[in-house]
Amino acid sequence: MKARPWIESRVVRASDVTPNGTASVLALATFFQEAAGRHAAALGVSMQDLLADGKAWVLARLRMEVDRLPAWEEEITIETWPSGLDRLYATREFVFRDQDDRELARGTSAWLVIDTERRRPLRPPSVLYDIEVPDRPAPLGQEEVDFAALSTVDREQTFSVRYHDLDLNRHVNNVRYLEWALETLSPEILEERRCVGIALQFEAETTLGDSVRATAEEQQEGDSLRVRHRLSHATSDRTLARAVTRWTSISEDESR
Missing domain, CATH: 3.10.129.10 (Hotdog Thioesterase)
Known part of the structure; x- marks a missing residue:
């Protein structure tokens, strides 16, 4: 076919x-x-x-x-x-x-x-x-995306897995991990920058009621910002997902 x-x-x-x-x-x-x-x-x-x-x-x-x-x-x-x-x-x-x-x-x-x-x-x-x-x-x-461990933690937040975070096979929906990663960032980044690239690697599942720890490391690269993310089980510290996001200034982007 x-x-x-x-x-x-x-x-x-x-x-x-x-x-x-x-x-x-x-x-x-x-x-x-x-x-x-x-x-x-x-x-x-x-x-x-x-x-x-x-x-x-x-x-x-x-x-x-x-x-x-x-x-x-x-x-x-x-x-x-x-x-x-x-x-x-x-x-x-x-x-x-x-x-x-x-x-x-x-x-x-x-x-x-x-x-x-x-x-x-x-x-x-x-x-x-x-x-x-x-x-x-x-x-x-x-x-090849570098999903190596974070060398420092600039931002951190903890989330609880709710019923409406689950999908058909009863694990957390893929997009929810990305949401938690981005929600960890400062309002200034989310307001003043636009995401131009994402890379995600999923490693383990979570279930209803689990606590998920989202951490982020910000790396300035000229006028751009590169953020490395790790999502882990808050109790066991088992890695659930890793991500890398890239951000550009909204004002610079609009002036092109």
């Missing part, structure tokens, strides 16, 4: 935007996750299909670069396609475009299928080996 890229449109809702009037990177990550799920369903490997067989999709890695965040009520398109299998990982690419077909953001991701009882990775479903992926270049080049 030949897989064609999946394309869908979205209108940026009021609940998707920040006080700056543009969609957050959290909204873009959610848009991508939903489009990926619909495409997986069209290919016969939806979350519902897997859950019926005691399995589930989990996001293992995500990397995204952002040129421009869309504004409130702006219509955008999301294009996504599977790009192959790398051992136990199923890789998937995506591109966001505005109504003039200009790229807003682009990214790549890697997904695992897990046994929902044993919580261990499984071999990808056989149907994925029969899919002929689109012959097109990846929107992002290969890049």
Whole structure:
């Protein structure tokens, strides 16, 4: 079976935007996750299909670069396609475009299928080996992201896992980890800068009632800011996820 890229449109809702009037990177990550799920369903490997067989999709890695965040009520398109299998990982690419077909953001991701009882990775479903992926270049080049341990802690906050943080397979939704990482940053960064890049690596799950400690290390790089994030279990200190985000000044960005 030949897989064609999946394309869908979205209108940026009021609940998707920040006080700056543009969609957050959290909204873009959610848009991508939903489009990926619909495409997986069209290919016969939806979350519902897997859950019926005691399995589930989990996001293992995500990397995204952002040129421009869309504004409130702006219509955008999301294009996504599977790009192959790398051992136990199923890789998937995506591109966001505005109504003039200009790229807003682009990214790549890697997904695992897990046994929902044993919580261990499984071999990808056989149907994925029969899919002929689109012959097109990846929107992002290969890049090794440095997820090394933080050398210092500039910001710290603790969050409790609530019922509405959970997804279909009863673990914390992937985007929630990113939300906790960003929420740890100062209001000045969130107000005066725009996120232009994110990289996430998920390492462990959390359950209802757990406490999650989010820490961040800020590194100035010229006019840009690079932030390294770690999310850990507040009691055991087990690492749950690591992230790197990059930020640019909103005023400089708008003056281009």
